[in-house]
Amino acid sequence: MGIPTDNVVIAGGGLAAIRTAQALRDLKYPGRITLLSDEACLPYDRPPLSKAYLQGKADEEKIRLASPDRVTELDIEARLNKPVAGVDVNERQVRLADGTRVDYGRLVVATGARPIMLEQLKPFRNVHVLRSMTDADALRAALVPGRRVLIVGAGFIGLEIAATATGLGCRVTLIEAARTPLAAILGTQLGGCIQRWHERKGVEFRCDARLARVIGDSSVETLELTDGTSLQVDVVVVGIGQTPNVEWLAGSGLELNRGLVCDPLGRTADPLVFGVGDAVCCRVGSEYRPTRHWTATTEQARRVAGTICGQPEAGPIVEDNYFWSDQHGSRLQFVGCVPPEPRLVWVSGSPSEDRFAVLCCTAEYVTAVFSLGSVRDFLAHSMPLRRGERVAAPVP
Amino acid sequence: MTILIKIEPTRCEGFGNCVNAAPDIFELDADGRVRLKKETVADDRMDVVRRAVYDCPVNVISYVQE
Numbered sequence: 383m384g385i386p387t388d389n390v391v392i393a394g395g396g397l398a399a400i401r402t403a404q405a406l407r408d409l410k411y412p413g414r415i416t417l418l419s420d421e422a423c424l425p426y427d428r429p430p431l432s433k434a435y436l437q438g439k440a441d442e443e444k445i446r447l448a449s450p451d452r453v454t455e456l457d458i459e460a461r462l463n464k465p466v467a468g469v470d471v472n473e474r475q476v477r478l479a480d481g482t483r484v485d486y487g488r489l490v491v492a493t494g495a496r497p498i499m500l501e502q503l504k505p506f507r508n509v510h511v512l513r514s515m516t517d518a519d520a521l522r523a524a525l526v527p528g529r530r531v532l533i534v535g536a537g538f539i540g541l542e543i544a545a546t547a548t549g550l551g552c553r554v555t556l557i558e559a560a561r562t563p564l565a566a567i568l569g570t571q572l573g574g575c576i577q578r579w580h581e582r583k584g585v586e587f588r589c590d591a592r593l594a595r596v597i598g599d600s601s602v603e604t605l606e607l608t609d610g611t612s613l614q615v616d617v618v619v620v621g622i623g624q625t626p627n628v629e630w631l632a633g634s635g636l637e638l639n640r641g642l643v644c645d646p647l648g649r650t651a652d653p654l655v656f657g658v659g660d661a662v663c664c665r666v667g668s669e670y671r672p673t674r675h676w677t678a679t680t681e682q683a684r685r686v687a688g689t690i691c692g693q694p695e696a697g698p699i700v701e702d703n704y705f706w707s708d709q710h711g712s713r714l715q716f717v718g719c720v721p722p723e724p725r726l727v728w729v730s731g732s733p734s735e736d737r738f739a740v741l742c743c744t745a746e747y748v749t750a751v752f753s754l755g756s757v758r759d760f761l762a763h764s765m766p767l768r769r770g771e772r773v774a775a776p777v778p
Numbered sequence: 779m780t781i782l783i784k785i786e787p788t789r790c791e792g793f794g795n796c797v798n799a800a801p802d803i804f805e806l807d808a809d810g811r812v813r814l815k816k817e818t819v820a821d822d823r824m825d826v827v828r829r830a831v832y833d834c835p836v837n838v839i840s841y842v843q844e
Contacts, residue, residue, distance in 0.1 A: 401832055408828060429835070529805045679797060680832040695825050706835075708792065712793075757792040768798045 388487025390690065391476055393466045395419020397427065398659025398679050400447045405687030407456045415458045415727065418484065419757055420465035420493075421514065424448060431518040432542035433708045436524065442515065456465065466493065469634045473650050488690050488736065489633065489655050491642050495624035495660035496713065500534065502593065508601040509618045511537060521619065527551030529616040532605060536563030538707050540621035541576070544585045545709035555586040555613060556604075563724045569720045572740065572752055576732040579754065582736075583710045588613075604713035620698055626661045626672070639663055640672050647694065648686035656690065658682045676703045704768060712736065715760045718750030718767050727776050728765075739763060743775035780818045781827055784840045790792040795818075796830035796839060804830060812838060 390406060392399045395417055403415050419425070425447040434440035443449075453460055463631045467492040469479040475483045494684045497511035510521045515670040517703065521543070531547045533540045536558035544554045560566065562573030563580070577587055588607055596604040638641040638649055641663030648656045659679040664671045673679060688695040724742040731738025737755035741763060751767060752759035765774045781802065792810035796803075800823070807813045819827065821843070831839045 405828070429837070534791060655838065676835065677833050681829075684828060684832055704795075715793075757794070758806065761792070761797065761810075763792075763795040765801070767800060 388483070390414070390488045391418065391484055391486035392490040392492055393415045393418050393469075393476060393496055394490075394492030394659070394661070395421050395425050395460070395462070395657065396492065396494050397425065397447060397470065397676065398661075398683055399490070400425035401680050402491060402492060402658050402687055403456060403458045403492050404448070405684045406690065407458075407689040409687055409693055411687070413504035414446065414485065415456075417458060417460045417584070418464045418466055419460065419462050421516075422463055423515065424450065424453060424460060424462075426515060429516065432512055432539055432540065435515070435518055436512075436522055436525070436543070436546045437551065445521065466630050468630055469636075469655075470508070470587045471655060472631070473633055473638070474654065476611050485631055486654070488656065490648075490686060491626040491628070491655065491661055492659050493630070493661045497624045498623045500593065500622070501603065501621055503534075503618060503620060506596070506600065506602045506618070508616065509620065511620050517633060521617075524617045525550045526550050528553070530558065530614060531555070531617045531619065531657060532613055532620060533614040533619045535620065535622035535652065536560075536587065536589070537567075537623070538564070538575075538705075539620060540619070541580065541709055542707055543619055543679075545583070549586050549710070552617070553586075555582075555588060556580075557588045557591050557593070557607060559592050560589065563587070567716070567720070568752060569722075569724055569742070571724070572720070572742070573725060575738075576754075577735075579710040579736065580710075588724060590663055624660065626663070628661055639665075639670050643670065644684070646691050648682050649689060654674060656686045658686050676702055677701070704764075712755035713750070713757060714754050715764070716750065716752045716758070717764045718742070719750075725775065725778070726749075729755055741776070746775055748773040748775050779821045780844050781824060782818050782842045783814060783816075783827065783844050784842070785812050785814060786788040786838045787813065789836055790838045793833070793835055794824050795833035799829040799833060801815060803827070818844075 426445045430445045438490045465479040467479040496511050503509045529552050531552045533556045536556045547554045547714050562570045563577050565573045591607040591609040593607045597604040602618050628642050642657040644657040644662050662673050663696035706716040720742045721744045727741040729739045739753035739756040742750035751764040790811040805813050
């Protein structure tokens with residue numbers, strides 16, 4: 383099978399979109415490539431938005447995924463401020479919100495996800511979410527030294543914003559419905575370590591608590607929690623998860639289930655439609671897995687480009703569940719899956735220190751590695767897991 | 779044909795995604811920055827070279843086909 387010469391339309395303008403376009407050109411795809419982005423600027427990297435960009439240490443140019451020159455060099459037509467509104471798979475056309483239609487030979491769905499908002503906080507002016515550069519600009523303007531910032535949700539985004547806001551001189555409280563931050567990913571033992579580390583840096587926590595009542599006029603002034611506490615606030619940030627942007631595909635005949643359903647090669651049931659990134663839910667056997675991480679997206683982009691060009695990539699698909707975060711000037715890294723009631727083996731540092739690396743073990747195997755400020759220890763212990771090898775747990 | 783690999787170690791942040799993709803080509807030095815074990819590899823390694831390039835969160839790696 384040769385490389386098709388019709389055009390590829392990529393709906394979306396983030397990491398998934400630009401990496402797919404780059405990979406197509408790397409594979410010598412000769413046809414037209416059109417990016418349809420709902421944003422006003424070229425694709426940028428989102429992880430810095432809660433860190434260096436929010437701190438004011440990186441600007442738009444620094445976090446770009448491709449410069450205007452590079453986009454020209456790759457011969458990619460980037461159409462900005464063009465949100466998609468629908469698709470007609472029989473006519474092979476994408477419908478834009480402004481009513482125009484764009485013909486496609488192949489369509490790559492890379493419309494990403496958006497933050498989930500709490501209904502009860504929607505009407506208020508001083509409530510923020512963080513996904514786009516526009517969101518980050520608004521939040522940065524609100525993070526004035528001395529302000530009381532309340533963050534709903536102690537997941538990675540919440541903790542990153544907490545660290546940045548504390549560094550900017552704000553007084554930060556995180557509220558979390560679970561017993562500790564990151565409990566669903568790291569378990570409560572490691573989650574507790576992360577909580578105490580943040581507390582040493584000045585962040586306050588209210589765990590096992592939810593919002594009970596919101597008091598304020600146009601801005602939230604007081605939040606009452608289910609544990610009975612009442613907090614005066616200046617700024618509220620909601621970081622409780624994301625939902626895929628796939629409503630525009632409803633009624634198209636494409637299967638949706640917590641995202642556009644694709645196989646591990648990014649293919650849908652329609653041979654001309656593919657999916658990459660946070661908009662995708664990958665079906666493996668009878669299981670549906672939403673895309674969650676940066677490296678999973680880059681992996682999918684390469685696979686989809688290979689499939690489109692008739693050069694499917696060899697080798698197994700790596701699903702190592704790797705991710706990183708930067709908080710209080712330290713890098714956190716994680717790979718694997720923490721078992722219920724894990725046995726924790728500290729390979730460097732200790733829970734009370736600001737740097738450590740720890741193995742999470744079942745009775746027999748190491749199933750996850752987590753590190754704080756210990757890049758080399760993480761690399762040494764995480765490599766076998768990232769390659770999918772079984773690692774025997776150290777003898778207690 | 780061969781692939782010539784280029785790196786910019788001063789911008790490396792030590793994620794290790796390249797080492798994970800191709801441990802025979804990339805390694806981290808004592809400061810946790812990327813170092814090449816070899817500068818050129820054969821064409822049939824293109825998949826892993828691309829993987830290292832695409833998985834680098836700070837765009838430190840590039841390549842040319844010679």
